[in-house]
Amino acid sequence: MSSTVADPMEDATVPEAEPSVAGTIVAVDGLKKVYRSGWLKSGQVHALSGVSLHADAGQVFGLLGPNGAGKTTLIKILLGVIRSSGGSASLFGLPAGSAAARRRVGYLPESLRVDRHHTARTALKYYGRLSGLDAATIQQRSDELLKLVGLEGRDRESVKRFSKGMLQRLGLAQALMHDPDLLVLDEPTDGLDPVGRSEVRRVIERLRDSGKTIFLNSHILHEVELVCTHLAIMAKGRVLASGPIGQLSGPGLEVPTSSLTIHMDLEVERSRLETLQSELEPMMGADAAWQLVRSSPDTDRWRVQLSCDDQSDVDATVDVIREHQASILTLQPHRHTLEDTFMQLVRQAHSPVEPDVLN
Numbered sequence: 084m085s086s087t088v089a090d091p092m093e094d095a096t097v098p099e100a101e102p103s104v105a106g107t108i109v110a111v112d113g114l115k116k117v118y119r120s121g122w123l124k125s126g127q128v129h130a131l132s133g134v135s136l137h138a139d140a141g142q143v144f145g146l147l148g149p150n151g152a153g154k155t156t157l158i159k160i161l162l163g164v165i166r167s168s169g170g171s172a173s174l175f176g177l178p179a180g181s182a183a184a185r186r187r188v189g190y191l192p193e194s195l196r197v198d199r200h201h202t203a204r205t206a207l208k209y210y211g212r213l214s215g216l217d218a219a220t221i222q223q224r225s226d227e228l229l230k231l232v233g234l235e236g237r238d239r240e241s242v243k244r245f246s247k248g249m250l251q252r253l254g255l256a257q258a259l260m261h262d263p264d265l266l267v268l269d270e271p272t273d274g275l276d277p278v279g280r281s282e283v284r285r286v287i288e289r290l291r292d293s294g295k296t297i298f299l300n301s302h303i304l305h306e307v308e309l310v311c312t313h314l315a316i317m318a319k320g321r322v323l324a325s326g327p328i329g330q331l332s333g334p335g336l337e338v339p340t341s342s343l344t345i346h347m348d349l350e351v352e353r354s355r356l357e358t359l360q361s362e363l364e365p366m367m368g369a370d371a372a373w374q375l376v377r378s379s380p381d382t383d384r385w386r387v388q389l390s391c392d393d394q395s396d397v398d399a400t401v402d403v404i405r406e407h408q409a410s411i412l413t414l415q416p417h418r419h420t421l422e423d424t425f426m427q428l429v430r431q432a433h434s435p436v437e438p439d440v441l442n
C-alpha cells in the first residue's frame with residue numbers, strides 16, 4: 084500500500100514581484116571597510132578592499148566565500164548597520180543604510196531570535212506592526228506567507244516546538260511581511276539539517292521563480308549553485324570572480340566555469356603521430372599536454388589532456404583522432420564545476436588554504 088504525504092508547500096502561490104522594480108538594485112563600487120582595534124596600524128583589519136558588484140532586479144545574487152571573506156561586513160554596510168571606510172554602496176539608487184532604502188528591504192539575519200512565547204501567527208503580527216502595517220494587511224500577508232513557507236496549519240503552535248528549519252522559514256516570512264523589493268538573507272541555511280536546508284531552499288526557489296530580487300551570502304557552495312542566478316566569489320575582502328552562474332569571469336580565473344577537460348589514452352602509429360599532433364594542437368587549449376606512456380616497435384601509447392568548450396568540440400577531436408587511425412583506449416571527460424573554480428580562486432587568495440574554508 085502506498086501513501087502520499089501532503090506537502091504543505093506544494094500549492095503555495097507567490098505573488099508576482101512589483102513590476103515597477105527594475106534595473107540595478109544593489110550597486111557596490113570600490114567599497115572598503117577597515118576595522119580598527121586600538122590606535123596601532125597593526126590592529127587594523129581590512130575586511131573589504133575595494134569591492135565592486137551589481138545585482139539587478141529579479142536576480143538571486145549570491146555572495147560566496149570562505150570564513151572571513153567579508154560577506155557579512157558587506158551585508159552590514161548595505162543594511163546601514165555599519166559605515167564603510169570608502170567607496171560607495173546603494174540600494175535602488177538610494178544610499179545604502181538610508182531610511183528610504185531600508186524601508187524597501189526585508190532582512191533575515193543569520194540567527195533570528197523569535198521570543199519563545201510566540202506562535203508563528205503572533206510573531207508575524209508583531210513584525211507586521213513593527214513595519215507599520217494595519218491589522219487587515221497583517222492578517223492577509225500572514226495567511227499568504229504562512230502558506231508560502233509551509234507553516235500553514237502549524238501557525239497556532241508555540242515556536243518553542245519548532246525545528247530550526249521551521250524557525251528559519253518563519254524568519255523568511257517575517258522578512259517578507261512588508262512586501263520588500265529586496266530580500267537580504269545572511270547564511271539562510273547555515274546550521275540546518277538536510278531536510279531543513281531543502282525546505283528553506285525551496286522557499287527561496289519559489290521567490291526566485293516569482294521574480295523577487297534576493298541578495299544572500301553563504302559559504303555553502305552547493306546551496307549557492309542550486310538557488311542563485313548570479314554570483315560573486317569573495318576571499319580576503321576582494322571579489323575574485325562574478326557573473327551569471329556558469330559564466331563567471333574575473334582577473335584570476337584560469338578556466339571558464341563551463342568548460343570540459345578530456346583525458347584520453349591513445350595508441351598511435353609512430354609515422355602518423357606528427358600530423359595528428361599538428362592537427363590537434365590548435366584544438367587543444369592552453370593547458371593541453373601529451374605524455375608518452377609506452378613505446379612498442381611501431382606504435383606509441385600517449386596520455387593526452389585537452390580542453391574543450393562543449394560536446395561538439397569533443398566530437399570533432401575524436402573525429403580527427405580516428406581519421407589518423409589512432410585508437411582511443413580510454414576517454415574521460417571532466418566538466419569544470421563551480422567547486423573547481425571556487426577552489427582555484429580561494430587557493431590563489433589564501434596560500435596555503437586553511438583546511439576548513441569549505442564546509
Ligand SMILES: Nc1ncnc2c1ncn2[C@@H]1O[C@H](COP(=O)(O)OP(=O)(O)OP(=O)(O)O)[C@@H](O)[C@H]1O
Pocket residue numbers: 118119120128129130148149150151152153154155156157302
Ligand atoms: N567588528 C569587527 N572588528 C574587527 N574585525 C572584524 C569585525 N567584524 C569582522 N571582522 C573581521 O573582518 C573580516 C571579515 O569578516 P566578515 O564577518 O565580514 O567575514 P565573512 O565572510 O562574513 O565570514 P563568516 O563566513 O565567517 O561569517 C574577518 O577577518 C573578521 O575577523
